[in-house]
Amino acid sequence: MLNMTLRAIAASLVLGAFVLGPTLSVSAQPPAPAVPKPASAKVPPAEELHKKFSESLRGVKLVGQFTVLGKNTPPAKEEYTILSATKMDEGDFWLLQARIKYGANDLTVPLPLEIKWAGATPVITLDNFTIPGLGTFNARVLFHDTTYAGTWTHGKVGGHLFGTVEKLPADGGAGKPASDPPAKK
Numbered sequence: 001m002l003n004m005t006l007r008a009i010a011a012s013l014v015l016g017a018f019v020l021g022p023t024l025s026v027s028a029q030p031p032a033p034a035v036p037k038p039a040s041a042k043v044p045p046a047e048e049l050h051k052k053f054s055e056s057l058r059g060v061k062l063v064g065q066f067t068v069l070g071k072n073t074p075p076a077k078e079e080y081t082i083l084s085a086t087k088m089d090e091g092d093f094w095l096l097q098a099r100i101k102y103g104a105n106d107l108t109v110p111l112p113l114e115i116k117w118a119g120a121t122p123v124i125t126l127d128n129f130t131i132p133g134l135g136t137f138n139a140r141v142l143f144h145d146t147t148y149a150g151t152w153t154h155g156k157v158g159g160h161l162f163g164t165v166e167k168l169p170a171d172g173g174a175g176k177p178a179s180d181p182p183a184k185k
Contacts, residue, residue, distance in 0.1 A: 064079070092125075
């Protein structure tokens with residue numbers, strides 16, 4: 001009888017070790033240390049990001065290239081002049097005063113564009129956005145320091161775009177001021 005009791009106790013210990021063993025071994029280990037975020041991961045307040053972005057797009061020219069998916073041709077040159085970028089009161093919308101040269105078209109238009117933020121990186125977000133005289137576009141274009149890159153579609157055609165953000169001369173490159181005129185007294 002004693003032998004049966006010892007066997008029952010031993011079986012219970014083995015079963016307990018089998019069932020509780022993984023739990024006990026995991027809980028006996030110290031918790032993994034928290035991975036600190038790099039200093040660059042700290043995102044400034046929205047007001048600071050908006051001010052920096054607005055200043056970075058005041059009186060500039062985006063000078064770059066675009067590709068067309070499915071065509072085995074070198075990238076084509078593109079340029080857009082942005083006179084100003086102003087945060088609108090509603091949502092993530094900004095008003096960009098832009099001069100667009102696209103094919104035979106050359107026009108200056110106010111563009112109410114949605115700009116989303118990936119951390120501290122602004123991303124122009126177009127979904128079925130119609131520009132009068134040019135057509136309807138979809139795009140994602142991000143800005144980082146003095147460069148931009150992204151994707152675009154226009155109807156069934158699309159591709160990539162990339163380039164640099166260059167400050168215009170004081171006359172805006174076309175006899176126009178690169179900044180707002182001083183207030184009248």
